[in-house]
Amino acid sequence: MDFKLIQICPDSKARTGELVTPHGMVPTPVFLPVGSQGAVKTLTPEEVKALDIAMVLANTYHLYLRPGIAVIEGMGGLHKFMAWDRAILTDSGGYQIFSLASLRRVSDEGVLFRSHIDGSEHFITPELIIQFQESLGADIIMVLDECPAYDDSFEKVQTAMARTHQWAERCQKSQKRGDQALYAIIQGGVFPQLRRQSAEYLTSLGFSGYAIGGLSLGEPKRVTLAMVEQTVAFLPPDKPRYLMGVGSPEDIIEGVARGIDIFDSALPTRVARNGAFFTPLGRVNIGNAAYSQMEQPVVPDCDCYTCRNFSAAYLHHLFSGDELLAYRLATIHNLSFISDLMRQIKSAILNGTFSAFKDNFLANYKPTDEQIRLEQKQKWFKSRNRGE
Amino acid sequence: MDFKLIQICPDSKARTGELVTPHGMVPTPVFLPVGSQGAVKTLTPEEVKALDIAMVLANTYHLYLRPGIAVIEGMGGLHKFMAWDRAILTDSGGYQIFSLASLRRVSDEGVLFRSHIDGSEHFITPELIIQFQESLGADIIMVLDECPAYDDSFEKVQTAMARTHQWAERCQKSQKRGDQALYAIIQGGVFPQLRRQSAEYLTSLGFSGYAIGGLSLGEPKRVTLAMVEQTVAFLPPDKPRYLMGVGSPEDIIEGVARGIDIFDSALPTRVARNGAFFTPLGRVNIGNAAYSQMEQPVVPDCDCYTCRNFSAAYLHHLFSGDELLAYRLATIHNLSFISDLMRQIKSAILNGTFSAFKDNFLANYKPTDEQIRLEQKQKWFKSRNRGE
Numbered sequence: 218m219d220f221k222l223i224q225i226c227p228d229s230k231a232r233t234g235e236l237v238t239p240h241g242m243v244p245t246p247v248f249l250p251v252g253s254q255g256a257v258k259t260l261t262p263e264e265v266k267a268l269d270i271a272m273v274l275a276n277t278y279h280l281y282l283r284p285g286i287a288v289i290e291g292m293g294g295l296h297k298f299m300a301w302d303r304a305i306l307t308d309s310g311g312y313q314i315f316s317l318a319s320l321r322r323v324s325d326e327g328v329l330f331r332s333h334i335d336g337s338e339h340f341i342t343p344e345l346i347i348q349f350q351e352s353l354g355a356d357i358i359m360v361l362d363e364c365p366a367y368d369d370s371f372e373k374v375q376t377a378m379a380r381t382h383q384w385a386e387r388c389q390k391s392q393k394r395g396d397q398a399l400y401a402i403i404q405g406g407v408f409p410q411l412r413r414q415s416a417e418y419l420t421s422l423g424f425s426g427y428a429i430g431g432l433s434l435g436e437p438k439r440v441t442l443a444m445v446e447q448t449v450a451f452l453p454p455d456k457p458r459y460l461m462g463v464g465s466p467e468d469i470i471e472g473v474a475r476g477i478d479i480f481d482s483a484l485p486t487r488v489a490r491n492g493a494f495f496t497p498l499g500r501v502n503i504g505n506a507a508y509s510q511m512e513q514p515v516v517p518d519c520d521c522y523t524c525r526n527f528s529a530a531y532l533h534h535l536f537s538g539d540e541l542l543a544y545r546l547a548t549i550h551n552l553s554f555i556s557d558l559m560r561q562i563k564s565a566i567l568n569g570t571f572s573a574f575k576d577n578f579l580a581n582y583k584p585t586d587e588q589i590r591l592e593q594k595q596k597w598f599k600s601r602n603r604g605e
Numbered sequence: 606m607d608f609k610l611i612q613i614c615p616d617s618k619a620r621t622g623e624l625v626t627p628h629g630m631v632p633t634p635v636f637l638p639v640g641s642q643g644a645v646k647t648l649t650p651e652e653v654k655a656l657d658i659a660m661v662l663a664n665t666y667h668l669y670l671r672p673g674i675a676v677i678e679g680m681g682g683l684h685k686f687m688a689w690d691r692a693i694l695t696d697s698g699g700y701q702i703f704s705l706a707s708l709r710r711v712s713d714e715g716v717l718f719r720s721h722i723d724g725s726e727h728f729i730t731p732e733l734i735i736q737f738q739e740s741l742g743a744d745i746i747m748v749l750d751e752c753p754a755y756d757d758s759f760e761k762v763q764t765a766m767a768r769t770h771q772w773a774e775r776c777q778k779s780q781k782r783g784d785q786a787l788y789a790i791i792q793g794g795v796f797p798q799l800r801r802q803s804a805e806y807l808t809s810l811g812f813s814g815y816a817i818g819g820l821s822l823g824e825p826k827r828v829t830l831a832m833v834e835q836t837v838a839f840l841p842p843d844k845p846r847y848l849m850g851v852g853s854p855e856d857i858i859e860g861v862a863r864g865i866d867i868f869d870s871a872l873p874t875r876v877a878r879n880g881a882f883f884t885p886l887g888r889v890n891i892g893n894a895a896y897s898q899m900e901q902p903v904v905p906d907c908d909c910y911t912c913r914n915f916s917a918a919y920l921h922h923l924f925s926g927d928e929l930l931a932y933r934l935a936t937i938h939n940l941s942f943i944s945d946l947m948r949q950i951k952s953a954i955l956n957g958t959f960s961a962f963k964d965n966f967l968a969n970y971k972p973t974d975e976q977i978r979l980e981q982k983q984k985w986f987k988s989r990n991r992g993e
Contacts (some may be wrong), residue, residue: 236733254918254922254923254926254928255922256923256928258928258929259929259930259933261910261914261930261933262914262935279926281904283922283925283926284897284918284921284922284925288897288898288918288922291898291900291920292900292916292919293900298918298919298922299919300914300919301914311870335737370703372890388831478817509672509676510679511681511901512679512680513683520700522649526649526650526688527688528680528686530672530680530686531643531680531686531688532685533672533990534642534671534672534676534686535642535670537671538642538667538671539751539930540644540646541646541647541933542644542646542647542648543648544929545649545929545933579968
């Protein structure tokens with residue numbers, strides 16, 4: 218047994234639990250910072266630990282292309298390579314192959330694609346992805362999935378789902394190591410009947426955990442949440458549920474309320490490098506002239522390293538001058554904010570006050586305008602080249 | 606008395622001493638990391654302290670343009686603004702005005718220039734530069750100097766020197782605070798008679814310390830060292846001597862041998878961000894394929910944070926992927942290398958073994974080829990825009 222449920226909220230599907238891994242216990246709900254290339258951007262492992270983070274995400278697609286799986290295996294595995302002795306989840310890279318790489322051809326056998334780094338051609342199968350992840354040695358590993366775009370047709374999404382199911386089965390069969398938890402990825406796009414079908418099929422195979430993939434890709438938030446509800450309804454209560462690519466403070470709370478245990482997203486670290494700081498009232502941008510002479514920290518009662526040591530004016534100055542220290546300090550603040558949020562969520566569930574906590578948080582927190590958010594996301598999809 | 610000589614090498618002009626400042630004692634010879642904009646690039650104050658660094662340099666020119674002197678004064682001064690409670694030396698920015706800004710007009714009164722950031726026009730006088738540095742509140746402050754190019758004619762260099770002398774006198778007269786040590790800057794280019802004249806004139810005015818400016822700007826190394834010798838010969842033994850803009854490990858050792866107490870340079874941190882790591886055998890570039898699978902640290906017996914925790918292969922990987930963590934880890938290594946070097950130099954002088962230490966270090970350390978070095982320097986002069 219590698220997941221233990223501890224408490225369920227009486228008013229929602231929110232729950233607390235514990236993931237038991239070879240690299241320590243991970244309390245849930247948990248948010249995984251993204252370290253696609255084997256580093257949480259700008260931070261040392263010690264800094265990530267100091268943020269009370271028990272598990273990080275790395276990406277098989279990125280590490281396969283650079284430095285190569287064999288290099289990391291030769292160095293004693295991913296934990297040793299990146300000097301991180303707590304838990305790691307490796308994503309299979311299915312999503313990256315279908316979004317970041319130039320996709321050449323997908324067949325039942327596998328997928329032929331070109332590297333986004335050097336254009337080299339690669340053929341990947343479900344069996345290879347498991348072999349790679351066994352070499353990397355993460356605590357939780359993911360099946361290879363085919364991830365359609367959020368606005369693809371029913372037929373396209375159905376085909377991708379069916380292939381994802383076959384691949385999940387092949388991943389399961391090819392697994393050799395007994396010390397890694399393999400999670401399936403539920404697809405089905407924005408079609409409720411496909412989500413149900415995917416959840417039912419994959420749970421019938423029996424995985425250690427279930428991820429919800431193919432969401433938060435540009436569809437409206439209400440659709441994301443509806444699909445989460447529709448999927449969770451067909452998942453076993455005793456297995457961990459992982460909502461991939463989410464996210465923002467408000468989305469995490471909504472996900473928890475719908476029964477999600479695990480989240481990951483590059484958002485907190487990515488927006489930090491653009492000068493956006495999370496506050497209890499929403500995101501603020503440190504580049505705003507209002508901060509140029511503010512002697513207080515960005516969030517006065519925040520006890521993160523950044524807010525304990527530096528004024529908003531100093532951060533404003535570092536961002537104006539493109540000082541690399543700026544990106545670190547913002548990253549520390551945002552991950553600290555999310556880490557605090559997860560602690561508060563857990564404690565509220567344990568105390569039976571989660572619904573009140575959620576209502577209160579959402580009443581104060583002004584989400585970034587959805588239209589702006591979607592535009593930023595599209596812009597990011599088009600421009601990204603730094604491995605997140 | 607703010608400088609105490611402790612020991613002089615019997616075979617050279619090398620010496621150890623102590624600078625007494627309002628923010629602690631600074632043992633000499635000392636190297637100051639550069640934090641032009643109020644941050645040692647990529648590092649937190651805690652990290653700089655952990656490298657056993659007792660004083661950093663910040664730049665009045667940069668801080669005047671951004672965020673503005675009044676902002677920093679309003680925040681309680683530079684120490685508080687940048688959260689650094691050890692000693693600070695502020696350069697006057699003379700060199701930056703004459704190299705980085707678009708110079709509009711220099712007169713005996715002062716200098717009119719355009720900001721390298723936004724093209725705005727500014728008129729600066731010696732009195733203003735002292736006023737700015739009194740507002741910033743550094744422990745050691747510098748006079749405004751006119752810094753000619755290394756290949757300027759004798760007449761041009763002589764005129765700049767004469768103006769530097771007048772300005773130094775005006776700086777001295779306008780100083781109000783009694784708790785800051787004001788250092789003069791000796792100019793005179795590559796002309797021995799001017800160097801002597803400048804040293805004799807400025808020492809006759811009586812400053813707390815003497816800097817040698819206008820060197821390491823593109824002239825050959827043997828010329829730099831000859832000018833250092835020619836200048837030090839006319840400086841009082843009981844005052845600290847500061848060689849501005851130097852530098853590399855080999856140049857620091859040669860400077861110490863010629864009686865220099867204080868050094869500053871962006872070189873160790875700048876080359877770090879390009880992947881160059883100091884080793885006892887010379888600089889190596891982590892981008893070299895030889896490091897792609899090296900399980901050992903870059904410098905196996907180095908006990909810096911970077912070498913204690915990460916393989917050369919991981920650093921190679923981080924640099925390949927443009928991970929910001931790479932720049933931090935390289936910066937820590939290079940500053941740790943220089944910090945160790947300064948400790949070894951002091952201990953060798955105290956033990957009377959400095960000459961042997963110097964010969965041994967230089968026999969092993971292969972300096973970067975001078976031609977390449979000068980080309981890199983020229984390239985950097987042309988391209989820099991990040992405040993170092």
